[in-house]
Amino acid sequence: MGNADITLRHIARRRPADLARVFAPEHRAVEVLGWIDTQVTKLERRLDKALRLRVGGELRVLHVEFCFALRDDVPDQIFEYLGFLFTALRNEAPGEPVPPIESVAVVLSGPRQRLPATGKRRTAWPERRFSGTHFRIDAVYQRTVAELRARGSVFWLVFAPLARDATAAAMREVVAEIHARAAAGEERNELYTALLVMAAIDPWGHHLRKELIMLFDDRETEKKLLRSMPIIGEMILEAERQAAQRAEKRGEKRGEKRGERRGEKRGEQKGAQKAIAELLGRLFARRVGRRPTTEEEQSIVERALAMGPGEVEDALLDLDAEALVRWLAEPIRR
Incomplete structure (x- = not known):
């Protein structure tokens, strides 16, 4: 999944x-x-x-x-x-x-x-x-948010956006509880990323993803937010591994496998690309003062996939607004 x-x-x-x-x-x-x-x-x-x-x-x-x-x-x-x-x-x-x-x-x-x-x-x-x-x-x-909270761990709180009675107010309480109970900033942001991924599933139509993003923006600094990038990197590597493994199992000819592998990678990476665009797009907005254009957002995603999330992280932290915009417009170094 x-x-x-x-x-x-x-x-x-x-x-x-x-x-x-x-x-x-x-x-x-x-x-x-x-x-x-x-x-x-x-x-x-x-x-x-x-x-x-x-x-x-x-x-x-x-x-x-x-x-x-x-x-x-x-x-x-x-x-x-x-x-x-x-x-x-x-x-x-x-x-x-x-x-x-x-x-x-x-x-x-x-x-x-x-x-x-x-x-x-x-x-x-x-x-x-x-x-x-x-x-x-x-x-x-x-389950309800209360039932998940009763399990006594912030691990189970990440499922709160899935609960049948999940609300924006409940999410504010969940984020506050994770902020208070998570041991370290890196773990806290991994839990926040998991909340976003669960909110995207949205089995009851609560539409809480934007609410959660705003809560994270209010609570965390840019550097701390970027610590969630290892999960995204793992998503990309896992997508590539699964695509290669399935193509290998089918035992198809080399040329056909290359074509299928590329198609499968695109399908598996679609979700990872969405996560990258949301996590890094709002950081771009804070650096530049506006949301990225469609071309800039695509450049962010492509650079993370081609060069690794670390290089995109460095650019977002180190470059000023004008340099960042120029960097996204340059050809990607693969």
Whole structure:
């Protein structure tokens, strides 16, 4: 699901305990031992979707999938990943029992009617008893802001724009809470970026993205805002990797693969380009005193993609207004 998945995995790395605590059994001590990283899971490139835990002294594994919607293929994806994960854990400790694995699908959008609490992927014959896997469904977009706040972590506050009762007033409170509770400026701005990405999904039609941007502009300096750029850089790299991987899997001829890879990159990067334009466009406005033109906005995006977000960051921080405008009009150095 593109940017949302990348952004959520990025911030989940910082707060794995907050992710695990919500899905662990109540009144049981939970210790996070780390993200599962083995040779087999590296084939799937989803290293940070499975957490190794100790719950009440017992080893367990929590597997989390962030899903844009509960599509028909989500059970297949969860079942497939469980196979990779089980193989990885068994190869990691031959002869040892594989810890119990709990899978959770965190759903960001979908129908208004309540989703079931549990999903399943059946693999047995219809005439036989059930065989396959069950997984939990956490439809965060169907929760209220109060329910998300009750989870006790700023990690879950980033889902507030998805809540069915989200309002501009609630977003002001959420931003203030993140500002007060986030440990450092870099983490705070990564959480702000996640809020923007979640607001873009907008399953209830709240249209809170512009409200959030104004709140960030009032609260943060240019230099602090630019610290959210690592997420954008990761979006770009992930888009390129996914495009190349899919083209390689199809096993097409070299010339066809090059054409498809370019097309797939454009599709995957569209969301990343929008994020770059919004994050850097408002900083340009403060430096120059006006919004960028269509050509200038496109130049900002193209430079970030071609040269990396760091060089665009330096230009926005170091160049005066006239020099910045001239720089955007120059040919891009690739």
